[in-house]
Amino acid sequence: MKYIHIPLEGAYNVRELGGYPINNGVTSFNSFLRGDSLEEITVKDLKILEEYGIRNILDLRGEIEIGDELKIIRDNSNLKYKQISLFGDIEKAASEDITKMIVENPEEFLIEIYIAALNEAKSAMKEVFDNIAKCKGGILFHCTDGKDRTGIISALLLDLAGVKKSDIIANYQITHTYIKENPKVKEQAKQYSEELTYSKPKYMANLLNYLEKNYNNTESYLEKIGVSKENIRKIKQKLITI
Numbered sequence: 001m002k003y004i005h006i007p008l009e010g011a012y013n014v015r016e017l018g019g020y021p022i023n024n025g026v027t028s029f030n031s032f033l034r035g036d037s038l039e040e041i042t043v044k045d046l047k048i049l050e051e052y053g054i055r056n057i058l059d060l061r062g063e064i065e066i067g068d069e070l071k072i073i074r075d076n077s078n079l080k081y082k083q084i085s086l087f088g089d090i091e092k093a094a095s096e097d098i099t100k101m102i103v104e105n106p107e108e109f110l111i112e113i114y115i116a117a118l119n120e121a122k123s124a125m126k127e128v129f130d131n132i133a134k135c136k137g138g139i140l141f142h143c144t145d146g147k148d149r150t151g152i153i154s155a156l157l158l159d160l161a162g163v164k165k166s167d168i169i170a171n172y173q174i175t176h177t178y179i180k181e182n183p184k185v186k187e188q189a190k191q192y193s194e195e196l197t198y199s200k201p202k203y204m205a206n207l208l209n210y211l212e213k214n215y216n217n218t219e220s221y222l223e224k225i226g227v228s229k230e231n232i233r234k235i236k237q238k239l240i241t242i
Helices: 043-051 069-076 088-093 095-104 106-120 122-134 149-161 165-173 175-179 183-191 201-215 218-224 229-239
Strands: 025-027 032-035 054-059 080-083 138-142
Touching (some): 032 149, 088 106, 106 149, 122 138, 122 149, 149 165, 201 218
Parallel strands (some): 054 080
């Protein structure tokens, strides 16, 4: 069975990257799922993921964000778990500035952090894509809300596959629909700003335009940060069904 939104009890925003039109085919189902926090994941959810073909979980959060889900995953499944903090270097370099911007201008924060991920998190980016290349079986990659860190990686994967910009933006835009009922997202909106929960098209459009202007496309970007041509080939092979 193929899903667009995976029906899990313990997560709100786990979705397929499969089914998007590309030249001579579509993006593959059962290869890549994007998701939000798995801290409330259930044993039933883990079974659903394994039956769906998922064999790997790639956690894009920092260590401080990880709760009890790691023990649940390891005790109740054969899923391989890997944690790579995508925003780690950015947060270390400008923690005070980031906190101030989140409070004072959340729109500017979202625009700038997406660009910073390309330019200032190259080491983590390389590690993420090298890990994706070597994974056997389907991959669920996720962060806290499944919007920013996950949205960036989703966009790069879809662009690498040759998905149209409008479809990449639409894939990002629907995020708010799924996360807005999450009590923790509602609390985040109260604590900081509701703007942080939005997945406005302009945020992703700006990232894609910047990528095109400065790196040409995702494949060129990955080569520039040190991902080998062979690993790029392996990732594209996972992404594309002809």
